[in-house]
Amino acid sequence: MNDVNGMSDEPIYLAGGESILEVAARVDRSYWYSGASVASQAKGVANAVAPLVLEASDVDKGFHMALRTPLADWLTEKFSHGVAKVTQADIDMAVAKCNASIPPIETVREAAETEGVIRVGTKHYWAQGLLSYMGERQFLASRNREITEALTYMLDRTTHLDKRVADRTKQITDTLASWAARRGYRPARELSVPVITPGSTYFGRHDLVIFRKPAPSIVIEIDSQPNERSVPKLDFAYKSGAIPMWIRWNKGDAEDPNTGVTVIDFCDVPADV
Known part of the structure; x- marks a missing residue:
């Protein structure tokens, strides 16, 4: 002992x-x-x-x-x-x-209120999610129809639907990050999140987190086809006080996640270039 x-x-x-x-x-x-x-x-x-x-x-x-x-x-x-x-x-x-490598809850709380990101070892974590994981309850955010409509309108009219684009997931991410930056928000990509997804033994990552203090953060998963690993991450984001959004493009069908998650589908886009 x-x-x-x-x-x-x-x-x-x-x-x-x-x-x-x-x-x-x-x-x-x-x-x-x-x-x-x-x-x-x-x-x-x-x-x-x-x-x-x-x-x-x-x-x-x-x-x-x-x-x-x-x-x-x-x-x-x-x-x-x-x-x-x-x-x-x-x-x-x-x-x-x-x-001693895991930061104390006071340090995580401070990070959640300021930069929104905290480093553990070699990974950068979404601080609010880590704070929730450590047992500090977060206020649940309501669905935001204006944000959903704005992102749907923008994505529906941008070049991510162009078949000549090789990496449409990256282009969608770039488009969303630019949208956030223009509004004075802070986008952060590939932040670790304390959720072990199906088929893994380690924590997963969020594709994009948009910090909007004092408003709730927007947590986004972007998939070219239904991905069961996205569902527990999005559910966790909702329970951790964020507005979770699942943007799906290309093809396929999947059961929608729990109530708090907004799904934006572009699944009629062909997979082949």
């Missing part, structure tokens, strides 16, 4: 009965006669140990992808003093570092 500082008196054992320290030592030994440099050996140990440290920490599994690279970099530096030098204190410190 870890104490409040994340340190432990006993080795942390994995499901197979092998401790993380034993794994580190075994990987060290595999390099002894390889001729690899100390830096390469340290990197090999770090890459073997990093996912095990994350599994042993209290960090939600959805954050593991964001924390894996910075943790491995830190471990590489820590272990680079030579082979067979990894100690239990090193492992305990790494676990503690993982547990």
